[in-house]
Each structure stands twice: as C-alpha cells, then as structure tokens.
Amino acid sequence: MAGSQTQASLGVGPGSRLRLFWQSTVGKKIVMSVTGLIMVGFVILHMIGNLQIFESAARLNAYSHFLHHTINELLWLLRIVLLVSVVLHIVAAVQLARIDRAARPVPYRKRDRQAATIASRTMLYGGVAIALFVIFHLLHLTTGTIRPVAYTEGDVYANVVGGFRVWWVTLIYVLAMIALGLHIFHGAWSSIRTLGLSRPSAEPIRRPVATLVAALLWAGFSIVPLAVFFGWVR
Amino acid sequence: MKFTLHVWRQAGPMAVGGFATYEAADISGDMSFLEMMDAVNESLIERGEQPVAFDHDCREGICGMCGMMINGIAHGPMRATATCQLFMRHFRDGDTIYVEPWRARAFPVIKDLVVDRSAFDRVIAAGGFITAPTGGARDANTILVSKSDADDAMDAAACIGCGACVAACPNGSASLFAGAKIAHLGVLPQGQAERRQRVLRMIAQMDEEAFGGCTWHGECHEACPKAISLDVIARMNGDYIRALWATHEVNQEQGAG
Amino acid sequence: MSARLDARVPDGPIADKWDRHKFEMKLVNPANKRKHTVLVVGSGLAGASAAASLAELGYQVKCFCFQDSPRRAHSIAAQGGINAAKNYQNDGDSIYRLFYDTVKGGDFRSREANVYRLAQMSLNIIDQCVAQGVPFAREYGGLLANRSFGGAQVSRTFYARGQTGQQLLLGAYQALERQVGLGRLTMFPRTEMLDLVVIDGRARGIVVRDLVTGAVTSHSADVVVLATGGYGNVFYLSTNARGSNCTAIWRAYKRGAGFANPCFTQIHPTCIPQSGEHQSKLTLMSESLRNDGRVWVPKSKGDARPPNQVPEAERDYYLERKYPSFGNLSPRDIASRAAKEVCDEGRGVGPGGRGVYLDFADAIKRLGEQTIRERYGNLFEMYERITDENPYRVPMRIYPAVHYTMGGLWVDYNLMSTIPGLHVAGEANFSDHGANRLGASALMQGLADGYFVIPYTVGDYIGSTKLERVDESHAAFKDVERGVAERTATLLAIDGTRTVDSFHRELGKVMWEYCGMARNEKGLTYALEKIPQIRDEFWRNVDVPGSAAELNQALEKAGRVADFLELGELICRDALERRESCGAHFREEFQTPDGEALRDDAHCAHVAVWQYRGEHQPPERLQEPLEFEHVHLSQRSYK
Ligand SMILES: Cc1cc2nc3c(=O)[nH]c(=O)nc-3n(C[C@H](O)[C@H](O)[C@H](O)COP(=O)(O)OP(=O)(O)OC[C@H]3O[C@@H](n4cnc5c(N)ncnc54)[C@H](O)[C@@H]3O)c2cc1C
Ligand code: HEM
Ligand code: HEM
Ligand code: SF4
Ligand code: F3S
Ligand code: FES
Secondary structure (H helix, E strand, O other): OHHHHHHHHHOOOHHHHHHHHHHOHHHHHHHHHHHHHHHHHHHHHHHHHHHHHHOOHHHHHHHHHHHHHHOHHHHHHHHHHHHHHHHHHHHHHHHHHHHHHHOOOOOOOOOOOOOOOHHHHOHHHHHHHHHHHHHHHHHHHHOOOOOOOOOOOOOHHHHHHHHHOOHHHHHHHHHHHHHHHHHHHHHHHHHHHHOOOOOOOOOOOOOHHHHHHHHHHHHHHHHHHHHHHOOOOO | OOEEEEEEEOOOOOOOOEEEEEEEOOOOOOOEHHHHHHHHHHHHHHOOOOOOOOOOOOOOOOOOOOOOEEOOEEOOOOOOOOHHHOEHHHOOOOOEEEEEOOOEOOEOEEEOOEEOOHHHHHHHHHHOOOOOOOOOOOOHHHOOOOHHHHHHHHHHHOOOOOOHHHHHOOOOEOHHHHHHHHHHHHHOHHHOOOHHHHHHHHHHHHHHOOOEOOOOOOHHHHHOOOOOOOHHHHHHHHHHHHHHHOHHHHHHHHHHO | OOHHHOOOOOOOOOOOHHHHHHHHOOOOOHHHHOOOEEEEEOOOHHHHHHHHHHHHHOOEEEEEOOOOOHHHOHHHHOOOOEEOOOOOOOOOOOHHHHHHHHHHHOOOOOOHHHHHHHHHHHHHHHHHHHHHOOOOOEOOOOOEOOEOOOOOOOOOEEOOOOOHHHHHHHHHHHHHHHHHHOOOEEEEOOEEEEEEEEEOOEEEEEEEEEOOOOOEEEEEOOEEEEOOOOOHHHHOOOOOOOOOOOHHHHHHHHOOOOEEOOOOEEEEEEEOOOOOOOOOOOOEOOHHHHHOOEEEEEOOOOOOOOHHHOOHHHEEOHHHHHOOOOHHHOOHHHHHHHHHHHHHOOOOOOHHHOOEEEEOHHHHHHHOHHHHHHHHHHHHHHHHHHHOOOOOOOOEEEEEEEEEEOOEEOOOOOOEOOOOOEEEOHHHEOOOOOOOOOOOOHHHHHHHHHHHHHHHHHHHHHHHOOOOOOOOOOHHHHHHHHHHHHHHHHHHHHOOOEOHHHHHHHHHHHHHHHHOOOEOHHHHHHHHHHHHHHHHHHHHHEOOOOOOOOOOHHHHHHHHHHHHHHHHHHHHHHHHHOOOOEOOEOEOOOEOOOOOEOOOHHHHOEEEEEEOOOOOOOOEEEEEEOOOOOOOOOOOOOO
16 A cells, blocks of 8 residues: 555654655755755845945955955855755756656646746756856856956956956846846745745735845846946946 | 537557547537537547547536646636536637646546546545544534634635646646645644644655646646645645654654554 | 335334444454455445444445545535534524424434434534534634524534535545555445345345446455435436436345335425536525525516516515415425426526526615625626626526435335345435435435444444355356346447437436426326336437447446436336325325325325336335324425
8 A cells, every 4th residue: 555655654763754855855845945045045145245346346355355364264164055055956956857847748738827937937947047157157256267358366356347348248147147036036935935934825926025036136136247348337 | 609629539548649629519608618528429429439538527616526628728717617617608619629638647547538536545545634533523512613724724625636736737746735635634623633744644645646846836726626725835845844843753653653 | 014124123212222222233343343344335425434434443345436536426516514413502403303303304204213313423423523624614712603504493504615515525535545544445436336246135245347447347245335325317417416326226226125215306496497408417506595585487478578677566476475484495395396387387587498586686785795795605606607697686597406316225224225234325225304305414314324323233234144255256246247247248239329318318308307396197107108118219229339348438327327217217106106295206186275295194104115026027116114103293384
C-alpha cells in the first residue's frame, strides 16, 4: 500500500527529517523561498548602495572601501551566505522544474491561461538570465575581467561610469533588470505564500506589495546605467 | 446552434491518441456541455462509430466525476462551474471547440476523455481524515466550533475532487486539492491531534504520485468549480513547516503508526 | 405471515428492543474477525459507513462502486440536511416524536420497530459525524445550528450549507480511505456488480465486471451487503445521478431476494422543468423555496402571456386555494399532484406546458431583495445558470420529478434480505419510510444502517452461522460468471438500429405517464402490456457498439436499462395490486370526494413482497402484515 509506505518513511529520526524535507516538493520550495528572500534582501541593500552614485563619486568609492576593508570579514560572511543561497536556489529550482515538467508529459493542444502571468511562467528562464547576468556582472565590476573600458581597481565610480557609457553594456544591464523585476514581481509575492505567512484574502491573486517592491528595485537599479548612458551622471 | 468539435480520441491507456473532428448540429443553448456530448455520441452510434467516452454522474456539479479541457480551459470558460453545469448558450454559434482530457502524469488516460484519478484517493488515504472510529464519539455539542471556523472549514471542504486544479496547473500540481482537505480538517478543533502528521503524510503521498509542485501560477483556483482559495496552499505550507519543526512529533509517530 | 418473511423483531418494549437485541446477538471473537470476508457493494452513505465500520472491527472488507472513486456515490448530491432527535433547540423534539413523525409521514406502511431504532440512532449519527470533522452549520456561540425542514414542527435538521450529503459522504469516505491506508479494506472503484452468487441457499459472493478492462471476475465472501442506492432512474428523467441503477438489487431479486413495495416512488414537487428532449436529468431545487415562494398558474387555459403581464385576478394560487392551512407548504405528494392536475388542465406554463410558477415577487416586496438573496442566493444562481432566467425578476418555473424510491429489497430487523447472508442498507432496502419519505430522513437512514446496524447484525450472522469455506473456484461462481459473460455477448451481438438511451427514454415516458404521480387501473394495465413490448424490441433491436474487453459506457448503460425494463414492469404490477392510495402511491380510484388519498387499512396494511419465480412466470406476491401499536392509524389532513 502506498499509504502505509508513507507512514513508515515518516517515522525516522531527525537526521533524515532534513532529507525528508529536501526530498519533498514543498520542502524544496521552502528552500527556494528562504534563499530567494535572502537574495531579495541583498539586492535591496545593493540597490541602496548603488544609488549613492548620485551623491558623489567619493561617496560611492568610500562605500566600496568600507565594504572591502573596514568590514571585510563580514563581507566574506555575506558572500558565503549569498553563495550558498544562490546554489541552493538554483539546485532546488532545477530539480523542481524537472519534477514539474515530468508531471505533465503530454501537453495540451490548446491552452488558454486564466491567471498565470508572464512572470510566473518565466521564473526559470528569468532566473537563468539573472544567473548569466550576475556572472557577467562579477566579471565586469568585481574582478574586472571583462573590460569594456579600462578597469581601475578600487575606483568603483570610474568603472561604473566608464562601463555604462558603452551601449551594449547598458543594454545588458537594462534587460537583466527587466528579468529581475519580473522575477521579483512573482517571487516576492509567492515566497510569502510558500512560507505560509500570507493572510487569507478574498482576492488571492492581488499583489500590491510585491508589485511595489519589484517596481522600486527595477527602477532603482535601471536608473544607474541609464543615467550614466544619457549623461546625467558624469 | 452548430459547433465544430475537435475531440481527443484514444482507444486505451497504451494506445496512441489523436484528435477527431465532429460536427455537432441542432444544439440548443439550454443543453449542458455534456448533453451536447450525449447528442454527438448518439449520432456517432447511429453512424456505427464508437461514442466518445467521458466521465460524468450527478450532472449537477457536486460529484466531481465530470471534467474536460474545453478550449484550453479546465471545465470550460465559465468560472466556478463544472463541465456538467456549463451550458451551450455560453458559446457562439459556429464556434470551434477543442475537447481534451485532463493531462497529468498522475492522471493517466484510460480512454478518450476518461482519466484515472485514483491518486487523489491515495492522497486522502495517506492522511486526509480525522481518526474517529465508529461508536466512540461524544455528544456533538460538547465540541464548540466558532461560526467563522465552521465557515472556513466548509469553504475548503466544498472541494469535489474533480482534478481540474491538477489539469489546469502548468506543473500538474495537486496542491489546491490537498490544501483544501488539510485546511478543512486543520481549522476544526477535532482535527488538531493529527494536524501535523496529516500534512506530512499527504504531501509525501502527493510527491509519490508524481504530481508537480506549486509555483503559484494560480490557474488551479481559476479552474476550480468550487473556487477554492489559494490560501489553502499557503496554509498547507505553513502547517508543513510547523510539523517539521516539532521534532518529537515526527518521532512519536512511529509509536502511533 | 409468510414463513419467508419473518421480520425477527425482538420482543420487549419498543424503546428497549435494540439494546436487548444487541445483547442477545452473537459476537465474533476478535481474533477470528479477520478470517471473515464481507463484501460491501456501494460506497454511498450506507455503503461507505458500513465498509469503514466493519473494517474497523477487523473484518476483511472489500467495497465496490461503479464510479471512479467512492467519494462520488450519489449521496453526494443531497442538499437539504439530516434529521436527528437531538432536541438541541428545546422545542419539544424527542426520539419518540421523530419516530412518530416518520411512521405517520410514511402513511403507516413501515415497520414500527425499525423506525424507532432509526430515531434512536439519529443521535449517534450526529455525534459520529461531528467527530469526523463534518462542518455542520454553527451558531455564533459555536453550537450546532438547526433548521426546520419539509413541514416538520420542530427544528431537527442539521445541515452543511446546501451540501449536507456531500459533507456526510466525505466523512464516511475519509473513514473508509483510512482503512484502505491501513490495509484492512480493499476498494474496487470502476467495478460493477453484475450478479449475486448463492450457494446452499446463502449469499456467498458476487460477480463483477471491471469497467476499465472489461474483465469479469468473482469475489467470494461470508456476507454480502448491498448498499447500491435507489432505482429512480427507471423513469429515465429523475433527480438521481445518471449512473444510479437497479442492477445489483435486481440481480439479487432474480436470485431469490424478495422485493418490497416497488411502487413506492417519491416525487419531489420543486424541480426545474424539462427544457427539451435532450435533457438528461432533472435538477432539484430545495424545498425550502416554498417557505417564501407562492405557487400559481394562470386561471385560463393556454394563457401564453409572460407571467408579469398576467394580472393578479387572473392568477390561480391553487395550493393556497385548495389547502388554506398549509398552502404553499403542503406535503410533497400533495403539492406534486396538484401541479400535475393544473398542467393536465392545460394551464401549465413554460415550454411544453409542464411547469408552474414559483413566484417570489411578494416576498421580495415584503422582505426586500437582499433578504431573499441571503436566504436563497445560491439556489437562485443555480436556477439562473440552468434556465438563463433571473428569478428575482421572473417567477421560477418548477415541476415535480422523481426523486427517491421507498421500495427496495425486503429486509428483516437485522437488515437481512430473504437470502441469508445478503444484507441490504440505505435506499436499496425497502427502508423505514413506508409509502412516503420525510425530508432529511434518507441520509439519516443510510448512516444509521451503515454505522450502527450493519456492523452488529453482520457479526450476529457470522457468529451464529456455520459457514463452509468456499472460494471463487467453486462451480457456482463459474456458472454465474459464464451467465454474465453470455449476457454481455448477447447485448453486443444484437447490433440493431436503436441506441440504448432511446429505449430508456421510451420506458421512462411510459413509467412517468402511467405510473408516476397518479395511477389508475387502466393506465397500469396498458403499461404492463407496453413495457414487455419495449423490452422485446430492446433485445431485438438495440445497438451497443464496442466490445466487452474495454471501457464501454454504452455496454454499461445497456445492462442497466435491460434491468430497468424488467423492474419497470414489477413496479406497475405492484402499483396495480395495491388497491388503495397511500403516501406517494396515489390511485385515482381510491380518493375521497375532495381528491385526497384514501388508504385501505383493512386490506392493505402490509408490505407487499415480490418473489421471483422464473422467466416465464409472474412473480409471487407475499405480504408482511404491519401492526401499529404506538402510532395510531389516522388519516392525514392538510386542509
Ligand atoms: C438531488 C437529491 C437530493 C437529496 N436530498 C436529500 C436530503 O436533503 N436529505 C435526505 O435525507 N435525503 C436526500 N436525498 C436522498 C438521499 O440522498 C439518498 O437516498 C441517499 O443518499 C442514498 O444513499 P445510499 O448510500 O443508499 O446510496 P447511494 O449514495 O446512491 O450509493 C449507491 C452506491 O452504490 C454503488 N452501486 C450502485 N450499483 C452498483 C453496482 N451494480 N455495482 C457496484 N456498485 C454499485 C454506487 O457506485 C454508489 O457507490 C436526496 C436525493 C437526491 C437525488
Ligand atoms: C544596474 C545595476 C547594478 C549596478 C550599477 C551594480 C554595481 C555593482 C558594483 C559597482 C559592484 C562592485 C562593488 C564593489 O566591488 O565594491 C557590484 C558587485 C556585485 N553586484 Fe552589482 N550592480 C547592479 C546590479 C546587480 C544585480 C541586479 C545583482 C544581483 C542580482 C548584483 C549582484 C552583485 C554581486 C553579487 C556583487 C559582488 C559583491 C561582492 O563583492 O561580493 N548587482 N555591483
Ligand atoms: C540565479 C539564478 C536564479 C534562478 C535560476 C532562479 C530560479 C527561480 C525559480 C525557478 C523559481 C521558482 C519559480 C516560482 O516559484 O514560480 C524562483 C523563485 C524565486 N526566486 Fe529565483 N532564481 C534565481 C535568482 C534569484 C534572485 C537573484 C532572486 C532575488 C533577488 C530570486 C528570488 C526568488 C524568489 C523570492 C522566489 C520565490 C520563491 C517562492 O515562491 O517560494 N531568485 N527562482
Ligand atoms: S480543489 Fe477545486 S479543482 Fe481541485 S479537485 Fe477540488 S474542486 Fe476540483
Ligand atoms: S496552478 Fe499550480 S502552481 Fe500552484 S497555485 Fe495552482 S497549484
Ligand atoms: S457530473 Fe457530477 S460534477 Fe459534473
């Protein structure tokens, strides 16, 4: 009996409880949600950091200096948390996506979706796009491996402003930010539900807060490359 | 009215299926979708062809037996309506209608539009109940249930087990179905003792049945003939987290099981 | 009394009979229970509750249903509620009163001892269901809510919105699935019982067809419980689910089980009228609508004006006119017949002239649309969904429809049929409702049978009977299997020109016309000639496509209709032989001068039990006399 099998597999110690958790689709989804929220937290801070560019070059460089020197250990801790999150998030995403695909082996000939949004349907692709972007972004601004213009270690301001003068760099960033906005538009809303924290609502699909967060993040990030490109920041 | 139907035909579970095209003529707007299918079948039999197999029973939207993908929407275009309660007056004369079975790995096609939904029964068998053997119950009024809890429980309990949520979900997830049962029993005082093991077992069984996970598309709620709220899925996840948190509960279960 | 019809009612005062009987019944040693197999056919309220309870006790239980899941049994469709003599409202209810009301409501054609036990069990049912998590309606204080239903003077009906049957069934279904999970019960969905196997005079198993593969197989057992529901679909159009059928009880009848009171079929006054030939089923609108709606038709024949243009003076509020004290709330059979009368006079409304108005205009004026919306919103919505008419603006159209069958296999106090080892529960037995069932009592009876009677009496039978071991290899099983396969092959081989449905429709029309709301000798005699003709043509000219070895819905239907074609005849025969009017059975020859049903207690205070005697002989009519010690015979009056 399938039912009694289940009963047996539930009765084991705490170590395997973690395994049980990771094995279940709901457990994996909870992992995605927690790691996703950690990343959302990071991007919010990162965006606030970036916006200092509008204050002055010195301000931004000082901030970078603060990160890399004053709280270097903390930065590493953050990087580790972030790295673990990214890895878990991606592994869970890929595994879940495979389960989800396998659950409908034969597609419908005709399909008329009623509620799914572009955002909800492109989470995986959007996520992959973000992943590719982050790699590009790290190579561009953190390691300086990709150099659209000359790279100056430590002069974040110069690197940023220099880079965004190049049209394709700005384009990549702007496109990536659309992906990010959509990802968060869906993710910020859904993660709260995944964790069972949402309050019952009569209109389950309404998501004002998530829309606001996604819009602010999208705008807050995009404004930097756009401002540089159009010469508002020099 | 007149319609052109493209209906999925499949002789058996292992057979290769495909679409067949039928004209449904002389259809009255007062016919239900299933009555329209009856008429098509009658004429197929008269022409010496095999009628289209489809599940149905009560024809008043409560047994959960009927269900078809109609023009890409589970149970068709009317919200909160089962296929048997969908009337042809909601279509335009001359429309072309695609009719497909529920599609999910957990719901294999048996024939034409008939699928095997026994996975739902196994999910219930795994834990979708309150243990109350016959005979031992105390007087009903010694259990107080606030009106709002009773209403919430009833909202969730309205699920008819039709499987449209699975059919509509891009991931073939049974979360709305399982969540509805977990919410129904979980808000009632009688359901508290088993609340934690219920959610663990039902979710484990769901996974075993090869349903997908929920990524919050919300299609299930739109398709659901009883408009079960997405909140039940959030609730299920919340219960799941709490159940795993309580270490001893998981261990104690062994003794109980 | 015929020796074959010993009801085995225990001695003693009526209130103590069941307790005493429980004590006297044989018990089965707990360790031995799992050596006994019980087959439960049907997973409705009666079947699911019996199967779950028997499995809890430790028997090996196998349960069968033709739907794809036990949760879909027709009980799911009951809307109104379930009665119980809890007296939570302190309005003077009691076990005795429920007992009294049920015997009287059944027009004195039920067995007192059974009804009393039913009223007693009603208390336990509510407790049991609440423990399972059935979300009954509650008051603000958290206590259970009640409403009054079907003209009862007390508020004893428990309900879960308009989905009481669904919620009760889900409770029983979940208990059943729990036993499946524990490995104590095996469920066989999409499996149809096609015959009963009787060995040495005892029911020892069934032959079933797997509706997916078409395989015909046998299941042997010590006890067979039939809980296969009612046979209202013999009328083709009814409020029953499309699959509801008489096959299981009809096969048992042909194997020797007595069939009691087949002509007691109930017609519900408030259903949505038929809209055309294509219609496949009729939908019930809750009777509660009659609390606020006024029933009328135009005074003159053939008045085709829209209802709103018929002036007040030209309307006939016929229920209020004929039955001034009960008016629109007259009992089901009276209201149904009155509707038929006005339509027969040519004053019916809507397409086909088979409908009467149920008008809420006055209630809306008096109470406001909001109040009406609160009370009946979902019903109005359902009505509009089906008819595309807005009942807030235009009066509803209603017409009576077949709804419930009081008749069924005869059972004794232990719910055992005339075949030892064959128990019958729920609507499938001839039940406790006499000639007429009160609203909200069928759910009560199904659950009383399944949870609280069958588990004891099945044990008593097993404990007190020496049962030889038999298994499916026994020659009797092979014989019956062969018979079933042959019948299927015959149906498929006819290859005629008419569809199964066309025969079913034809039978339904005859039944409805001549054996429906009002019956007379001439009509019944005609029907008794006509039905065999239809049956003959069926067996010569039906077209059943497909093969036996696959999912074949036309074949399933054909088998069921073949049985209805035989049962229909028995119903008419029973109606003809019962020369009185009682409850739902109205014989035009037997009425008071002002058109009320006229019972004949001197000659007809009995259960008529039909015994099959072979293909070419009319069945034998036996009688179980009924005695009324507690509820005194009296004539109903609703004037
Ligand atoms: C629309 C409607 C509303 C109603 N409302 C009320 C109400 O408010 N209150 C009330 O008290 N009563 C009501 N009733 C009556 C009540 O619902 C039924 O009488 C009762 O539910 C019957 O239950 P049951 O268990 O006997 O049979 P059912 O629920 O009909 O179950 C029959 C079972 O037998 C199985 N079966 C049948 N034939 C076979 C076969 N050959 N092989 C295998 N399996 C078979 C079926 O699969 C099913 O599982 C209503 C009835 C209708 C039609
Ligand atoms: C247009 C918007 C963005 C700008 C202008 C920007 C700018 C920068 C800069 C200047 C750095 C280097 C900081 C330093 O070394 O001090 C940096 C690092 C980083 N950025 Fe961005 N960024 C943007 C968007 C994003 C987004 C959307 C993400 C993630 C999804 C992201 C992830 C990171 C990461 C992970 C680092 C490395 C942090 C570390 O050193 O560990 N950035 N970004
Ligand atoms: C790096 C590559 C990434 C991939 C492949 C990825 C992929 C996914 C996928 C497939 C989902 C599930 C889809 C769904 O729930 O509908 C998801 C959810 C989510 N993602 Fe990502 N993502 C990535 C990066 C990010 C980033 C950078 C953030 C935050 C800034 C983020 C935040 C979230 C959130 C909050 C959710 C919702 C989780 C939930 O519903 O429980 N993701 N992601
Ligand atoms: S949740 Fe809704 S769609 Fe899913 S099975 Fe239940 S009633 Fe059907
Ligand atoms: S459609 Fe599917 S993804 Fe979740 S919200 Fe519904 S189960
Ligand atoms: S046939 Fe029962 S819900 Fe549609």
